[in-house]
Amino acid sequence: MKKVKRTTIYDIAEKLGITASSVSRALNNSNQVNEKTKELIIKTADELNYKRNTLASNLRKGQSKTIGVVIPRINQNFFSNVIAGIEEVTYQKGYSLIICQSDEDHDKEIQCVNTLINQHVDCIVISVSADGNDYQHLQNVLDHGIQLIQVDRVAEELETLKVINDNVQASYEAVSHLIEGGYKRIALLEGPQNLSIFKQRKEGYLKAFKAYNVPVIEELIVENAWTKELGAEGTRKLLSLPHPPDAIFASTSDFSALGVLDVANAMGIKVPSQLGICGYANESFSEITSPSITTIDQFSVYMGNTVANLFFQEIGNNDTITKPKIISIKPELIIRGSTKRNG
Amino acid sequence: MKKVKRTTIYDIAEKLGITASSVSRALNNSNQVNEKTKELIIKTADELNYKRNTLASNLRKGQSKTIGVVIPRINQNFFSNVIAGIEEVTYQKGYSLIICQSDEDHDKEIQCVNTLINQHVDCIVISVSADGNDYQHLQNVLDHGIQLIQVDRVAEELETLKVINDNVQASYEAVSHLIEGGYKRIALLEGPQNLSIFKQRKEGYLKAFKAYNVPVIEELIVENAWTKELGAEGTRKLLSLPHPPDAIFASTSDFSALGVLDVANAMGIKVPSQLGICGYANESFSEITSPSITTIDQFSVYMGNTVANLFFQEIGNNDTITKPKIISIKPELIIRGSTKRNG
DNA sequence: TTTGAAATTGCAATCGATTGCGTGAAATAT
DNA sequence: ATATTTCACGCAATCGATTGCAATTTCAAA
Numbered sequence: 001m002k003k004v005k006r007t008t009i010y011d012i013a014e015k016l017g018i019t020a021s022s023v024s025r026a027l028n029n030s031n032q033v034n035e036k037t038k039e040l041i042i043k044t045a046d047e048l049n050y051k052r053n054t055l056a057s058n059l060r061k062g063q064s065k066t067i068g069v070v071i072p073r074i075n076q077n078f079f080s081n082v083i084a085g086i087e088e089v090t091y092q093k094g095y096s097l098i099i100c101q102s103d104e105d106h107d108k109e110i111q112c113v114n115t116l117i118n119q120h121v122d123c124i125v126i127s128v129s130a131d132g133n134d135y136q137h138l139q140n141v142l143d144h145g146i147q148l149i150q151v152d153r154v155a156e157e158l159e160t161l162k163v164i165n166d167n168v169q170a171s172y173e174a175v176s177h178l179i180e181g182g183y184k185r186i187a188l189l190e191g192p193q194n195l196s197i198f199k200q201r202k203e204g205y206l207k208a209f210k211a212y213n214v215p216v217i218e219e220l221i222v223e224n225a226w227t228k229e230l231g232a233e234g235t236r237k238l239l240s241l242p243h244p245p246d247a248i249f250a251s252t253s254d255f256s257a258l259g260v261l262d263v264a265n266a267m268g269i270k271v272p273s274q275l276g277i278c279g280y281a282n283e284s285f286s287e288i289t290s291p292s293i294t295t296i297d298q299f300s301v302y303m304g305n306t307v308a309n310l311f312f313q314e315i316g317n318n319d320t321i322t323k324p325k326i327i328s329i330k331p332e333l334i335i336r337g338s339t340k341r342n343g
Numbered sequence: 344m345k346k347v348k349r350t351t352i353y354d355i356a357e358k359l360g361i362t363a364s365s366v367s368r369a370l371n372n373s374n375q376v377n378e379k380t381k382e383l384i385i386k387t388a389d390e391l392n393y394k395r396n397t398l399a400s401n402l403r404k405g406q407s408k409t410i411g412v413v414i415p416r417i418n419q420n421f422f423s424n425v426i427a428g429i430e431e432v433t434y435q436k437g438y439s440l441i442i443c444q445s446d447e448d449h450d451k452e453i454q455c456v457n458t459l460i461n462q463h464v465d466c467i468v469i470s471v472s473a474d475g476n477d478y479q480h481l482q483n484v485l486d487h488g489i490q491l492i493q494v495d496r497v498a499e500e501l502e503t504l505k506v507i508n509d510n511v512q513a514s515y516e517a518v519s520h521l522i523e524g525g526y527k528r529i530a531l532l533e534g535p536q537n538l539s540i541f542k543q544r545k546e547g548y549l550k551a552f553k554a555y556n557v558p559v560i561e562e563l564i565v566e567n568a569w570t571k572e573l574g575a576e577g578t579r580k581l582l583s584l585p586h587p588p589d590a591i592f593a594s595t596s597d598f599s600a601l602g603v604l605d606v607a608n609a610m611g612i613k614v615p616s617q618l619g620i621c622g623y624a625n626e627s628f629s630e631i632t633s634p635s636i637t638t639i640d641q642f643s644v645y646m647g648n649t650v651a652n653l654f655f656q657e658i659g660n661n662d663t664i665t666k667p668k669i670i671s672i673k674p675e676l677i678i679r680g681s682t683k684r685n686g
Numbered sequence: 687t688t689t690g691a692a693a694t695t696g697c698a699a700t701c702g703a704t705t706g707c708g709t710g711a712a713a714t715a716t
Numbered sequence: 717a718t719a720t721t722t723c724a725c726g727c728a729a730t731c732g733a734t735t736g737c738a739a740t741t742t743c744a745a746a
Binding site: 004006049051052053054055056058059064066073074075077080081083084087091094096097098099100101108114115117118119120140143144145258284285288289290301 | 347349392394395396397398399401402407409416417418420423424426427430434439440441442443444451457458460461462463483486487488601627628631632633644
């Protein structure tokens with residue numbers, strides 16, 4: 001299994017009594033080689049089971065045709081969809097993907113980024129982890145001349161390409177929907193506010209209140225409730241208030257919303273009549289709970305596509321000044337059983 | 344953004360008036376360098392924001408510290424869990440992962456594998472796609488001296504390292520459970536039989552019938568029902584038989600089982616009293632349907648861990664003869680509402 | 687002070703592919 | 717038949733890091 005000598009262009013050259021230059025040119029389909037020699041070279045390459053050494057090629061060319069992706073968790077629906085979306089596009093262009101997960105750990109994120117810089121990737125796509133708000137490592141990416149694209153969870157202060165959701169609008173629509181459905185006391189389960197996405201979702205929540213001229217009730221805003229467990233915990237607290245809410249917007253995720261639903265079911269509170277529930281992210285399970293959960297679809301695969309297309313568009317574009325470009329994708333409110341009062 | 348000259352060991356060497364050799368040695372923490380020079384070198388490297396060029400390093404060393412993974416779909420729970428499991432282990436060892444998805448397309452799978460060979464990865468981990476049963480490309484991996492580890496969906500005839508589930512046993516237990524629960528006419532939704540995993544699951548199904556001395560009813564076996572839609576379709580057919588089944592084992596996936604459940608609900612057939620349902624894979628949604636679905640947990644993350652550990656164990660092991668090693672992980676039957684007749 | 691071993695450092699080749707430049711040969715034009 | 721392109725291919729440097737071997741320095745023992 002060890003030390004198998006792989007055939008190189010030199011082996012091919014030697015066999016045919018020519019130079020490696022010609023072999024290289026032939027295999028790159030250069031027109032500086034005679035058609036017949038080219039055919040011959042390609043044929044022998046095939047016979048010898050030649051595989052180009054991408055390392056050598058990339059080293060020489062100073063590019064890697066590789067894109068690095070850093071996301072908090074690979075096995076989380078939203079992120080694996082984004083990756084799939086990126087892959088769809090990059091694969092066709094002959095680019096490879098190197099995937100790293102930061103485990104929501106800022107230090108690991110820094111390490112991942114450094115590894116990718118070492119690998120000389122052509123672009124780094126990142127969705128920042130929830131802890132830490134020091135972005136020196138991202139600045140570093142730019143300093144190394146590597147394209148940086150932030151997706152979904154972005155460090156706003158950094159001027160880079162970004163592909164985001166219009167979180168404010170989505171939240172606004174979700175809460176408006178609740179208000180229009182007649183819910184009066186709408187609680188918010190919010191995520192870590194150092195992540196802009198969660199800040200924006202809160203902003204949308206507040207905006208809806210203002211638009212409908214409804215006063216905000218501070219005690220109905222629960223911090224840091226972004227897992228199923230924390231969502232459940234927050235819900236228990238909310239429902240034991242003297243004036244409990246009649247709807248809960250789990251702005252962090254459907255997992256959180258699922259926690260809400262569980263607690264409601266356990267306490268015998270009827271959804272949606274006594275309690276409306278709205279989640280975020282359109283996880284696959286949200287349509288099969290009972291009742292199914294109203295949520296927001298982020299078009300995650302499409303976001304991935306967009307990221308990849310943005311990259312190819314930018315490298316095609318030889319401007320020295322790359323203007324920071326932000327692509328905002330409008331999410332869609334998906335209304336389901338958990339908020340259909342008069343369904 | 345373009346053409347940023349990155350600092351190399353030569354830059355560091357020049358600045359300090361020494362050779363690149365020493366710089367390289369220092370940065371690799373060799374003890375062939377004076378402690379003080381080493382410190383100085385490391386300090387300057389840091390100041391100049393030096394990042395090793397992994398391409399050059401790997402080219403020289405003839406290894407890449409990279410593992411390639413080819414799976415049918417990134418955004419499918421089982422696979423993204425396997426990847427996460429692999430990543431957990433490889434990350435610690437300083438290895439990177441290159442991920443490709445074959446989209447269940449045999450040709451794309453071949454291309455993916457070739458790309459990875461070009462990249463000089465140290466190991467390829469693959470779960471073969473559902474179409475095609477020509478495995479020349481995998482043999483090719485071995486011929487190039489690259490470690491090959493097959494996971495879950497394996498080409499049995501190839502003698503490589505394998506990490507699999509004991510599908511026969513799992514199926515056997517699932518069907519036994521149904522039989523013991525008093526179900527008499529147990530249908531099987533089976534997957535493409537060119538994939539050994541599905542063959543094995545069928546085998547376990549048949550084995551249980553034999554063990555309990557129950558005759559197999561051919562008309563209750565439905566081919567190719569491995570998506571939610573196909574599962575639903577198969578179920579409609581089954582339930583419209585003169586003698587419909589009283590239980591369905593969706594051996595392909597929980598998605599398929601979900602299709603069964605949907606149809607049952609739509610037809611007003613009560614689960615589990617009139618119809619028992621058992622799925623496969625323990626997808627996250629399977630515990631939140633109503634009733635929750637009995638299924639089989641494959642310990643997917645752990646399978647990923649196992650794959651990675653197997654790799655490191657094998658490369659540590661300098662035997663020229665690497666014996667094909669197969670690690671079979673015993674899945675666990677998770678009994679839930681959909682089969683609890685007297686619950 | 688001399689000698690020998692050990693510790694440092696430098697030299698130069700190497701990994702495999704790419705590419706600018708140059709040269710002879712063939713093809714075309716004059 | 718000669719001049720001028722064009723074509724095909726070779727030469728050699730290059731990308732950046734590593735490493736065997738040689739050269740030099742250091743230091744201690746004799």
